[in-house]
Amino acid sequence: MSSKISLTRYLVEQQRIDGHIPSELRLLLEVVARACKSISQAVNKGALGGVLGTAGSENVQGEVQKKLDIIANEVLIEANEWGGHLAAMASEEMDSIYVVPNRYPKGEYLLLFDPLDGSSNIDVNVSIGTIFSVLKKGNDDPTTAEPVCEQDFLQKGSQQVAAGYCVYGPQTTLVLTVGDGVAMFTLDREQGSFVLTQEHVKIPEDTKEFAINMSNMRHWDEPVKRYIDECLQGKEGPRGKDFNMRWIASMVADVHRILTRGGVFMYPWDKREPNKPGKLRLMYEANPMSWLVEQAGGAATNGRQRILDLQPGHLHERVSVILGSKNEVERVTSYHTKV
Ligand code: AHG
Ligand code: MN
Ligand code: MN
Numbered sequence: 001m002s003s004k005i006s007l008t009r010y011l012v013e014q015q016r017i018d019g020h021i022p023s024e025l026r027l028l029l030e031v032v033a034r035a036c037k038s039i040s041q042a043v044n045k046g047a048l049g050g051v052l053g054t055a056g057s058e059n060v061q062g063e064v065q066k067k068l069d070i071i072a073n074e075v076l077i078e079a080n081e082w083g084g085h086l087a088a089m090a091s092e093e094m095d096s097i098y099v100v101p102n103r104y105p106k107g108e109y110l111l112l113f114d115p116l117d118g119s120s121n122i123d124v125n126v127s128i129g130t131i132f133s134v135l136k137k138g139n140d141d142p143t144t145a146e147p148v149c150e151q152d153f154l155q156k157g158s159q160q161v162a163a164g165y166c167v168y169g170p171q172t173t174l175v176l177t178v179g180d181g182v183a184m185f186t187l188d189r190e191q192g193s194f195v196l197t198q199e200h201v202k203i204p205e206d207t208k209e210f211a212i213n214m215s216n217m218r219h220w221d222e223p224v225k226r227y228i229d230e231c232l233q234g235k236e237g238p239r240g241k242d243f244n245m246r247w248i249a250s251m252v253a254d255v256h257r258i259l260t261r262g263g264v265f266m267y268p269w270d271k272r273e274p275n276k277p278g279k280l281r282l283m284y285e286a287n288p289m290s291w292l293v294e295q296a297g298g299a300a301t302n303g304r305q306r307i308l309d310l311q312p313g314h315l316h317e318r319v320s321v322i323l324g325s326k327n328e329v330e331r332v333t334s335y336h337t338k339v
Contacts, residue, residue, distance in 0.1 A: 007033055007174065007185045007194035020180050021162070028085040028109055028134065029162055033174055033185075033194055035079035036130050036166035039072045039116070040187060043128065043168040052123050060095045060316050061281075068122050069093050072115035072130060085109050087137045087148040090315055092284045097150055097315070109161075110135040110153055114284040117165070118250025127169035129252030133288040134162040150315055157287030157308035164288065167252045173197075175259065177295040182259065203298040204262035207325040209244045211254045212266045219270035223303065223335035251280065255289050255323070259296055264324040264332070268303060277302070278320035282312055286319045299329035303336040
């Protein structure tokens, strides 16, 4: 008999033994995982499946949408709309919220996602992924509640009840938290199921590796310039050690590396669009990743505040992101706050 633990068994045990999640949330997460499996199939087919290239449209951020951005968005909507666990969904690729149609039963959860993260890497066969976050609609009783609206989604990241991502790389790996640490599941393609391959993920508190898009250096704020400059001085500088750098340009892949071996990831505010707080999206990218990182013993701030404490003002809000190994994140944050 195999001692492998499937995602299904892990979730059942989270529900039954540990009482961490209600059955509706367990079933919802199973559906999200199934959708990720379909997206993984499409990603793997690449040019053979006609999924590469642009779709010829733009999203609400003014970014050109790739075919896979649209495909992944549709897969997630179609998989999740009929199950009866959700009230509505929100996506980086949709201007406004998607309310579960009246022909389906409604539930109390809200699902948010970045259907395809790392779009610029799709056509060049580099790791990409899906990021998701689950919130609970304020009023628990779906029969008496007001119709769901955008306001219901505007909850702090600390209110999330589940968060995760699926990275489509050399392996397809689903990474999940329901508030009881971080677990990783590798897709077994022969069996068609996600198998638990790491539990109690822990990010080392110290690191010698940073991830930032260095081409934006001239636009950065002083605290970020100072931090990176000190890293670059290596052994001879104030840090007294040499640093290594990685930038994959897929947040999922960069965060996956950090959860695996530590590091600090930064997409800070910069002067290119001074009125916008950063590039990454609070609700679809920063909140779920920050919760995963904190659950693994790391930290996540916008340079001044814990990301999970930020009150979102609107659905597509952007945010400055500094996350990863605790001591490095605290150092960068202190450079912003102690002048
Ligand atoms: P998306 O593909 O969902 O728009 O996200 C891309 C994000 C993130 O994954 C990555 O860290 C960053 O944008 C890369 O940005 P640059 O191309 O500016 O380096
Ligand atoms: Mn993204
Ligand atoms: Mn995306």
